[in-house]
Amino acid sequence: MIEIKTPAYRRASFALALGSFIVFCNLYMFQPMLPLMAKTFSASAIEINWLLAACTLTLALTLVPWAIGSEMIGHRKVMILSLFLLPFTGIAMLLADSLLTLTLTRAVMGISLAGFIAVAVAYMAEEFTPTALILAIGGYISANSLGGIFGRLYGGFITEYWGWELAVIGMAIFSLFGALLVNRLLPEQQNFIPTKGQFRVHSRHVIGHLKERKLWLAMMIGGLNFSLFVNLYTVMGFRLVAPPYSLSISLTSMIFLCYLTGTITAKLSGRWSQIYSPISGIVLGTTISAIGMWVAAYDSLPAMLMGLLLISSGAFFTHSLAYAWVSQKASVAKATATALYLVHYYVGGSLGGFYLIACWQYGTWHGVLTGGMVLYSLIYLLCWQLHRSTFSPLKTNKQSKI
Structure with a gap:
């Protein structure tokens, strides 16, 4: 097992963080482009949202197949294959001659991205010690946020001044060199036991995870959390390019620097779970995010930025805790369990975009506030149910002993 403060830990954690950075750069590069692409x-706005939603939706739908395949051939092999597919699917976008074709190519990109995302945490869960796992997951999710920030800033600036085609070419080249470096640094698996020819077994694992209440509730929380987080940023982008602000795409993309607070809180989540209950941390993160949405309602650029900072801080804190919860509570087929969490996560992001953009189109930010509070209320309800399902059996056992 890989221990903290060892050369193997430094190599593995850096390689996983770099892979995560590359994946999320590719995933979110198009988000700041949406107003210009429209x-x-x-x-x-709803039609152009498919450029983001198609990628996240196919990513979500192929996470479990990738995870099942990784249980047969190895987690590391799947991650490396996924990274090497990215530059080829990126270049394929240049052949698109219509919005439909570009959307379909982005959908293929989602399939390519899914391989790495589906099994990275499972690789860590099998190869790292419990202490190293908690810290590595925090670093991995921090790299998610950094990749999302860089990809969005890169996409916004390059597209405005040189066009989206050049942005795609540059990202494909970066992805290729990054994949080569990850392949060189990431250690071979030492604790993986392949289970070839047991598709039924893996299918039963999927059903078993969904029946496990403590896992499914955390998955639902992750999906709702992400549907709010990523799409509040999308709506804010449309808000800032419209009158009375009328900001440029490159300047609007700067709002994604607010993700940096998420990078910090993702790291802090590991420390929190060592001292306090992860469920209380999820409630705290959700509350901070909800407050951020209300702060952003004020027609003031400083207030909007402060609101986005709070949204990022709370959402990443919640995501890190829920993600680690699923990985730790799954007793078997951890890759499948974490993949199922991410299915809920990215389906929530895909569907939430259409939901919140519709709230924006028909009710401006007041509509977003109403629609957003519906989703935040659902998260609180799920947290209460998760607490009951986790601690109620313990109370029952104590009463029976008395």
């Missing part, structure tokens, strides 16, 4: 293709 003008380019003469599409509505």
Whole structure:
């Protein structure tokens, strides 16, 4: 097992963080482009959202197949294959001659991205000691946020000044060199036991995880949390490029620097779970995020930025705790369990975009506040149910002993 403060830990944690950085750069590069792409293709905000939603949706739908495959051939092999597919699917976007074609190519990109995301935490769970796992997951999710920040800033600036085609070419080249470096640094698996020819077994694991209440509730929390987080940023992008602000795409993309607070809180989540209950941390993160949405309601750029900082801080804190919860509570087929969490996570992000953009189109930010509070209320309800399912059996056992 890989221990903290060892050369193997430093190599593995850096390689996983770099892979995560590359994946999320590719995933979110198009998000700041959406208002500009809507003008380019003469599409509505809801129609152009498919450029982001198609990628996250196919990613979600192929996470479990990738995870099942990794249980047969190895987690490391799947991660490396996933990274090497990215530059090829990226270049394929340049052949798109319509919004539909570009959307379909982005959907293929989602399939490529899914391989790495599906099994990275499972690799850590099998190869790292419990203490190293908690810290490594925090670093991995921090790299998620950094990749999301860089990809969005890169996409916004390059697209405005040189076009989206050049942005795609540059990202494909970066992805290729990054994949080569991860392949060199990431240690071979030492604790993996392949289970070839047991598709039924893996299918039963999927059903078993979904029946496990403590896992499924955390998965639902992750999905709702992400649907709010990523799409509040999307709506804010449309808000800032519209009058009375009328900001440029490159300047609007700077709002994604607010993700940096998420990088910090993702790291802090590991420390929190060592001292306090992860469920209380999820409630805290959700509350901070909800407050951020209300702060952003004020028609003031400083207030909007402060709101986004709070949204990022709370959402990443919640995500880190829920993600680690599923990985730790799953007793078997950890790759499948974490993949199922991410299925809920990215399906929530895909569907939440259409939901919150519709709230924005028909009710401006007041509509977003109403729609957002519905989702935040659902998260609180799920946290209460998760607490009951986790601690109620213990109370029952104590009463029976008395």
